[in-house]
Amino acid sequence: MHKMKFLIVFVLAFSLFNTSCKSKKKSKTTAEKTDKPKAACNCPKVRVCADKKALERVKERCSKWQHEELKKTSSTAAAPSLSRKELYITSVNPIGVIKYYRNDNTLACREVDLNGDGLMDLFYFYDPSGKITKEVQQDWDRDGIIDLRRIYRNGVIFRELQNTDGDESFWEVEKTYNDGLIAQIALKVINPVGSPVRVCPSYNYYENFDTEGKLISISWDIDCDGDMDRIRNKDGRFVSDKFKHLKVDKAASVEKLRTEDTSIAPPSDRNGKK
Numbered sequence: 001m002h003k004m005k006f007l008i009v010f011v012l013a014f015s016l017f018n019t020s021c022k023s024k025k026k027s028k029t030t031a032e033k034t035d036k037p038k039a040a041c042n043c044p045k046v047r048v049c050a051d052k053k054a055l056e057r058v059k060e061r062c063s064k065w066q067h068e069e070l071k072k073t074s075s076t077a078a079a080p081s082l083s084r085k086e087l088y089i090t091s092v093n094p095i096g097v098i099k100y101y102r103n104d105n106t107l108a109c110r111e112v113d114l115n116g117d118g119l120m121d122l123f124y125f126y127d128p129s130g131k132i133t134k135e136v137q138q139d140w141d142r143d144g145i146i147d148l149r150r151i152y153r154n155g156v157i158f159r160e161l162q163n164t165d166g167d168e169s170f171w172e173v174e175k176t177y178n179d180g181l182i183a184q185i186a187l188k189v190i191n192p193v194g195s196p197v198r199v200c201p202s203y204n205y206y207e208n209f210d211t212e213g214k215l216i217s218i219s220w221d222i223d224c225d226g227d228m229d230r231i232r233n234k235d236g237r238f239v240s241d242k243f244k245h246l247k248v249d250k251a252a253s254v255e256k257l258r259t260e261d262t263s264i265a266p267p268s269d270r271n272g273k274k
């Protein structure tokens with residue numbers, strides 16, 4: 001019975017992998033197959049079917065990240081010298097893991113190929129001890145461009161960045177945490193019809209939370225001048241110094257925040273929000 005279960009799991013895993021990559025090459029003849037020398041290593045061959053541009057984008061991601069980290073303490077720091085080790089979860093499973101080690105044998109990064117297409121989707125970056133995660137990055141749509149970044153301080157989440165337009169130079173959603181609890185969500189949203197600028201160059205909509213993670217104010221800059229113009233807070237009063245790091249326009253409209261109030265949020269942001 002156990003053997004049968006194992007066989008079913010094996011066949012399923014193998015057929016899943018086969019469907020993930022469509023080979024353009026025609027199958028080889030029996031003569032060609034027998035002429036080919038046997039591979040020296042007994043590890044599975046990962047068939048790479050990801051886009052070349054995507055593969056290029058993930059290349060050196062670990063080294064570049066670690067280099068930037070070193071430059072925070074010394075601007076002239078050289079790129080780290082890392083050794084690469086490829087691992088496989090099982091001998092029949094093509095899903096791969098790549099680990100990068102520094103010269104002192106500490107773990108610098110771990111990369112995971114979640115769907116076995118040869119392109120890494122999940123990236124872990126570690127501190128100099130190799131034990132504490134500093135950042136996790138994930139590519140959701142197999143283009144090699146990161147869609148989610150989670151940044152940690154002392155092993156606790158400090159910031160989460162989301163990318164919605166395939167451009168890593170700006171993160172459309174930025175969540176800031178305090179001791180692992182949400183403190184602020186900053187978004188870049190389209191301003192209402194009639195606003196002088198419909199799309200601001202940076203964040204223009206903020207949700208602010210108290211130290212217990214409870215929503216205390218929502219603020220929206222609708223003319224992209226950096227001052228908040230529409231505010232909802234607990235008392236419905238003008239209290240500019242109470243909005244975390246946000247300046248408030250003197251002519252701002254201030255309304256009382258109702259329980260679970262999301263009425264000034266754009267429709268696309270009303271769901272899935274804390």
Ligand SMILES: [Ca+2]
Nearest residue numbers: 139140141145
């Ligand atoms: Ca992506």
Ligand SMILES: [Ca+2]
Nearest residue numbers: 163165167170
């Ligand atoms: Ca972006």
Ligand SMILES: [Ca+2]
Nearest residue numbers: 221223225227
């Ligand atoms: Ca404004």
